[in-house]
Amino acid sequence: MEYLIHIIIIAGIYIILSLSLNIIVGYTGLAALGHISFAAIGAYTSSLLALNFGVSPWIGLIFGAIFASIVGLIVGFPSLRIKGDYLALATFGLGIIIYSIARNWVSLTRGPMGLPGIPQFSIFGYEISSVWSYLILVLIFVIITYFVIRNITNSPFGRVLKGIREDEIATAAMGKNVNKYKIIVFVVGAFFAGIAGSLYAHYITFIDPSSFTVMESIVVLLMVVFGGMGSLAGSFIGASVLVIFPELLRFLGMPSSIAAPLRQMIYGLLLIVLMIWRPQGLIGRFRFKKT
Amino acid sequence: MNILQIQNLVKEFDGIKAADVLSFEIEENSIVALVGPNGSGKTTVFNLITGFLRPNKGRIFFERREIISFSPYKIAQLGIGRTFQNIRLFPQISVMDNVMLGLPYEQGESLSAALFQTKKMKLEEEKNYQKAEELLKVVGLEKKKDELAENLSHGQRKLLELARILALKPKLFLLDEPTAGLFPETKKVMFDLIRNLKDKGKTILFIEHDINSVMDIAEKIIVLNYGKKIAEGKPEEIRNNKEVQKVYLGKTNL
Numbered sequence: 001m002e003y004l005i006h007i008i009i010i011a012g013i014y015i016i017l018s019l020s021l022n023i024i025v026g027y028t029g030l031a032a033l034g035h036i037s038f039a040a041i042g043a044y045t046s047s048l049l050a051l052n053f054g055v056s057p058w059i060g061l062i063f064g065a066i067f068a069s070i071v072g073l074i075v076g077f078p079s080l081r082i083k084g085d086y087l088a089l090a091t092f093g094l095g096i097i098i099y100s101i102a103r104n105w106v107s108l109t110r111g112p113m114g115l116p117g118i119p120q121f122s123i124f125g126y127e128i129s130s131v132w133s134y135l136i137l138v139l140i141f142v143i144i145t146y147f148v149i150r151n152i153t154n155s156p157f158g159r160v161l162k163g164i165r166e167d168e169i170a171t172a173a174m175g176k177n178v179n180k181y182k183i184i185v186f187v188v189g190a191f192f193a194g195i196a197g198s199l200y201a202h203y204i205t206f207i208d209p210s211s212f213t214v215m216e217s218i219v220v221l222l223m224v225v226f227g228g229m230g231s232l233a234g235s236f237i238g239a240s241v242l243v244i245f246p247e248l249l250r251f252l253g254m255p256s257s258i259a260a261p262l263r264q265m266i267y268g269l270l271l272i273v274l275m276i277w278r279p280q281g282l283i284g285r286f287r288f289k290k291t
Numbered sequence: 292m293n294i295l296q297i298q299n300l301v302k303e304f305d306g307i308k309a310a311d312v313l314s315f316e317i318e319e320n321s322i323v324a325l326v327g328p329n330g331s332g333k334t335t336v337f338n339l340i341t342g343f344l345r346p347n348k349g350r351i352f353f354e355r356r357e358i359i360s361f362s363p364y365k366i367a368q369l370g371i372g373r374t375f376q377n378i379r380l381f382p383q384i385s386v387m388d389n390v391m392l393g394l395p396y397e398q399g400e401s402l403s404a405a406l407f408q409t410k411k412m413k414l415e416e417e418k419n420y421q422k423a424e425e426l427l428k429v430v431g432l433e434k435k436k437d438e439l440a441e442n443l444s445h446g447q448r449k450l451l452e453l454a455r456i457l458a459l460k461p462k463l464f465l466l467d468e469p470t471a472g473l474f475p476e477t478k479k480v481m482f483d484l485i486r487n488l489k490d491k492g493k494t495i496l497f498i499e500h501d502i503n504s505v506m507d508i509a510e511k512i513i514v515l516n517y518g519k520k521i522a523e524g525k526p527e528e529i530r531n532n533k534e535v536q537k538v539y540l541g542k543t544n545l
Contacts, residue, residue: 148406155405156396156416159384163392166381173341173379174393174459175367176400184402286383 005131009203011243012138013196016145018223018235020192025221026229026286027153028185029165030079031088034095035193035220038068040102040212042194043201044109047118050202057121057202065194072190076183083168095214102209114208118201134203141199145192150232152188161185162230165286215264222271228284237282242267294319294463294494295340300349302335302518309335310346311518317463322485322495324505327515328538333498334376336515337465341373342366353463368395372461374452376468376498382441386432389440389451390423393458423458430454430484446477453484464488466497470504482508502539506530514538 021035045067046060055063075094079087102109109115121128121137128134152158160181163171172178201207219242227238246263254262279287295317302310309332317323325333338344340351342363351359358366367373381389396415398404404412427433430450435443443451449469456464469485470478485495485508499505505512506526514522514535522532529535 151408152402152405155408155412156391156399156419157402157405159388159392160400162384162388163381166383167379169343169363170375170379170381171392172343172363173367173373173375174455175364175395176392177362177364188402 002131005135007244007247009131009135009138011240012135012142013200013203014220014223014239014243015142015236016196016199017193017220018227018239019145019149019232020189020196021220022224022229022232022235023149023153023161024185024189025224026231026234026284027158027161027165028182030182030185031084032091032186032189033088033221034075034091034093034098034214034217035189036212036214036216037095037098038072038190038193039197039200039216040098040209041068041071041190042197043207043212044102044115044197045194046198047115047201047207048108050119051115051117057119057198061195061198061202064198065191068194068197069187069191072186072188073183075190076186079182079186080179092214092217095217099209099212099214102212109209112208112210114206115201116206118205118207120202120205138199138203141195145195146232148188149192153232157181165230219267222267225281226270226274228281228286230286231281231284234281234283292319293317294354295496296350296352296355297336297340298350298352300336300339300351301347302332302339302344303347308332308518310339310349313349313515313518313520315513315520315523317494317496318511319494320489320492321510322489322508323497323511323513324509325496325498325513325515326500326502326505329500330517331515332518333515334467335518337373337467337498340366340465341371367459367461370460370462371465372456372459372463373465374456374467374469376471378445378448378452380440380443380448380452380455383439385436386427386438386440386443386451387420387423387436390426390454390458391419393455394419394422395459426454426457429457431480446473449473449477449481453481462494464493464495464497466495468498468500471500478504502529502535 017035017039021032024030024032042064045064046057049055049060049063050057075091078090082090103111128137153161160171160176163176164178164181168178223238223242224235226242227234249259249262293316297313297315300310300313313336325336327333335344339346342361350357353369353371358369381392398409399412399415424433427436430453432447432451432454435447440451470481473481488495509526512524512526512529513520514529516538521534521538522529
């Protein structure tokens with residue numbers, strides 16, 4: 001049972017990541033391939049604050065999210081000048097930079113040795129250590145993220161985002177400040193990814209750079225595309241399926257040395273199949289442009 | 292009074308002059324046609340006016356205000372609305388949302404209004420929905436409002452693009468080949484809509500490929516060739532202009 005709850009918690013964290021990437025990729029149409037780096041910033045910020053300065057994880061979570069969104073702001077600016085494939089490459093580069101920092105700035109992050117013993121969240125002196133209580137905590141954050149992103153996308157503001165996705169030039173010709181919207185979207189997306197990273201760190205109580213590789217960014221992107229770009233329900237489904245599905249491989253009695261690469265191969269295959277037969281994702285409406 | 296003034300505009304692309312010391316003025320509340328053969332720089336002029344391109348030299352004034360360094364969105368907000376030659380709609384969103392994206396918002400497009408789903412935003416949204424509905428009626432697309440824009444026919448797309456630009460309520464309309472590829476009936480609808488705009492006090496500058504089809508509607512015609520203005524005047528003056536005849540009919544016996 002504890003194992004099942006654990007899976008749901010991990011799925012919840014990925015749902016937050018997918019929702020926050022969906023607003024960037026699915027609604028605004030910006031090809032972002034470095035989403036996990038925002039989670040890494042959130043995770044490392046709140047872990048280091050807790051370990052080095054004894055800062056409460058709650059405050060660390062907020063600082064982590066804010067710091068991630070500052071980096072989102074910095075990434076947002078070049079995104080104004082580069083588009084499409086080039087933006088994908090640039091954000092991919094960001095993913096590599098953040099990973100390298102986590103791995104090589106040993107005096108700060110302990111590099112590949114990782115940060116063990118990260119304290120857990122606590123309320124009124126009680127540690128949230130059981131999986132049940134952590135499940136509730138994650139679900140609360142999932143609900144908050146969902147409502148914030150839903151409110152943003154389900155509004156005239158969100159309509160402008162879709163306009164940018166569909167045709168940036170036409171959106172500008174309608175008197176909309178496209179650049180402003182793009183930056184806001186990156187900041188919001190990074191903020192929630194930072195929260196997801198921090199939730200992960202204080203749950204597992206150990207982080208190392210291997211949790212934040214570029215491959216992870218691609219998995220999150222796959223979740224968004226699989227569920228459906230521009231569909232929030234799609235992000236729930238995409239993240240849940242792609243977290244739970246590989247776990248099923250365990251029950252086939254496969255050793256993890258085979259299951260891990262198999263998981264990646266299945267992800268890759270899934271993406272290919274999806275692009276051919278259902279480019280809008282399971283329940284999405286928006287497709288990549290035919291060019 | 293002149294609503295738009297273009298002074299000595301120069302735009303080069305790799306040595307090719309798309310605008311070659313171009314100057315003209317557009318009088319307020321008039322219909323002006325910009326004509327010329329393929330590649331004569333008509334669309335470039337539109338892109339320069341609306342800020343999508345920056346000229347190498349020259350100045351552009353809109354309502355006596357220099358707008359040369361403004362971003363496209365700023366120019367649109369000032370009151371210059373444009374359509375595109377190859378129709379730029381928002382294909383994968385509804386016809387309704389396409390028009391609503393043209394409407395100027397005061398409250399609703401801010402992040403905080405969206406986050407807190409404010410009452411003001413919802414009221415504005417309701418009002419704008421009705422406005423958009425009326426505009427769709429004007430162009431005869433009200434029955435298609437919930438369809439995706441990509442499912443419209445070519446003529447309907449042209450009309451939708453016009454409805455969207457009407458929503459923006461510009462003072463100056465720049466229409467890039469508004470009747471290209473339209474059936475004669477739809478063409479008539481389009482020209483009627485343009486005349487209607489003039490009656491409402493708007494100014495229209497439109498690009499046309501075919502010089503004969505603008506004779507009835509335009510009050511003034513500006514003819515471009517290789518980025519240069521070769522003629523400007525009333526339709527009958529243009530009809531009898533030797534230079535224009537040479538460009539259009541290839542008459543060399545001068």
